[in-house]
Amino acid sequence: MPIVELQQVSKAYDTKVAVENLSFKIEPGSMFGLLGPNGSGKTSSIRMMIGITVPDSGSVRLFGQPFDRKNLPRVGYLPEERGLYKKMKVIDQLSFLGQLHGLDATTATKRAYAWCERLEIIEAVQKKTEELSKGMQQKIQFISALLHEPELIIMDEPFSGLDPVNATLLQDTLVDLRQQGRTVLFSTHRMDQVEKLCDTICLIHNGHLVLSGGMREIKSKYPANRVHMIFTGDDSFLNHPSIESVKNYQGIAEIKLREGADAQALLAEAVTKARITRFEVMEPTLEEIFIEKVTAESNKEARESNGFVAGDRVNA
């Protein structure tokens, strides 16, 4: 039973289509990454999952049931745009938000202290939110989504704006939660984060699904046709026929091989021309897969829309 299931979901705001025919499933206990560039419909999809907006068509199922507000206390949500009451004390704030999620005041306060301890912001507990740094505020918001021990944790861009130490701290926390059996969904436009953390992903672009499935399956669909090499000397071997495209950064080259090409042949050629300090054959990164997919799609769209324009002219 998938814990979240979107079926053919569409949502438009006035004239702008935010999400179109989006379907995906999140299995219980998985770490799910919702990926896409800015403005691709990540936040719109998330808002529909928690009932802030309702899809124009299609359906959203949570915990195996059609969407129902009474299931919302089982969800923890961290919105992309952080919002806390500025003048309120941290502990009062956490207690209030915990109570809104169905906790009683004592439990909420107790858990808030425990979490603040864990995320190393215990000294901020008695302060007003406006006195805190942005990173600290983000941690507090993070805690507020977790106080009621939700089964499903939804986080919209949870690591944006954090320094590496704090980003790692929160990542580790999410990994812990997932090991406790919670389901975690987070959205990000930073694909490199996802590669480490997620076991399932969904890539969207302009409200369309581009790619979805298990991380391993997706990667295995793409052959190891990338070569990363570091060299000194003559770079004329980069014109080798097995190379489809190359990015040459003065001694560091990122190469994409033609289908069926052998990396060994390239290496043999390179050795005769330059001094190789590193030669690595790799799977494409998520980012590369994404860019490839999106470019292919937008080319297709461009062709289609040109066709329409031409057709209109004929009719007129």
Add this chain to the structure above:
Amino acid sequence: MHNVWLIAKREYLERVRTKAFLISTLLIPILMVGGIVGSLVLGHKTKPTSHIAVVSPDQQLAVDLQSELQNGKDSRMTVEVISPGNSETRATLDSMLVDKQLDGYLWITPAADSSQRPSFSYTPRSAADMVNRDAVRTALRNVIVRERLAHQGMVASDVDALMQPVKVDTTQAGRIADSASSLVAVGVLFVLMYMVILLYGMNVARSIIEEKSSRVFEVLLATIRPEEMMAGKVIGVGAVGLTQVAVWLITAILLTGSSLMGALAGGKVQVSLSAMQIIFFVTYFLLGYLLYSSIAAALGAMVNSEQELQQLNMLLVMPLAGCFFAMAPVMTNPSGLLARVLSIFPFCAPLIMYLRISLSTPPVWEIALSIVLMIATIYAVLWVASRIYRVGILMYGKRPSLPEIMRWLKYS
């Protein structure tokens, strides 16, 4: 309901704890006490105790004036009589003014014809000295009237009797004119509602705008409905206003004693009706307050900044002002068609229906209908506001036009 309570509680506690609330709540009672103490102190001081001189060729007039100014009802002055003055008197008096030995002098020049009044010229030391001038003027009038009356052959005791101030017994007011006391109550209700709505209704709108700009709503909306949030805000912020008004009213009642209490209770005189009136007063005040706060909430949901709100706050006060103009025709005919329609119309009901209840006895069903309609309107306004709010927050940046708002209502 639990969520509404939580939101209201947070809103109330956070606002009551602020220094601004504490200061404004205490400042008004302090001003009231200060005002009363101040006016008592000043009241004693206003009897002029200055030292002036009267120059008059007519000895009798000067002496009468002297006794009036020294022992009169309103003044305790020290008066020198110079009668008659000679050519150097004016120069001497002027130099005494400069030396601050005198506060002023009055120069009386007799009229050529004895039937005419003499002419008076008062020279004060300071041009701003109005207290002495008024005292002198009053004393002069008294003296001249006495003199004239005596001249006409009236006995001194008769003159004294005639000069006694008229006493009007005000304690009887309201005993017969029952519409007058209910009018006072309606007036108090009107002022109270107007004031409270102006002062606090806008706070509801502001608090909703604040929530939008701090972006807290997104976390809240992930667990609660916008309707619950709106209702919680209206109740929470509203309770803050009521607390403050209650503190002020209680202070005022304690300070001024039972007279204000009488006015508030719609005249203590009719005991049987006044209990009912108090109940209706509280009911209609609370419902009216809630209704107007809900409209404020809707306005807050519609706009994105305080400046935009300023442009719309007319909408909040206009129906109330309309009621004010409708009060006169309703009073002359409390059971007329206009009165009956207006008293059921929810935005006017709190004032007009209360006015009708005070003046006559409207049918129970009309009272019930007005209350039911008001509650329904409050609910409807909150529902619309929450719709506007939910859609509005997702497309912030510009103020929606009316057709857009209509379209939003269809979204869910």
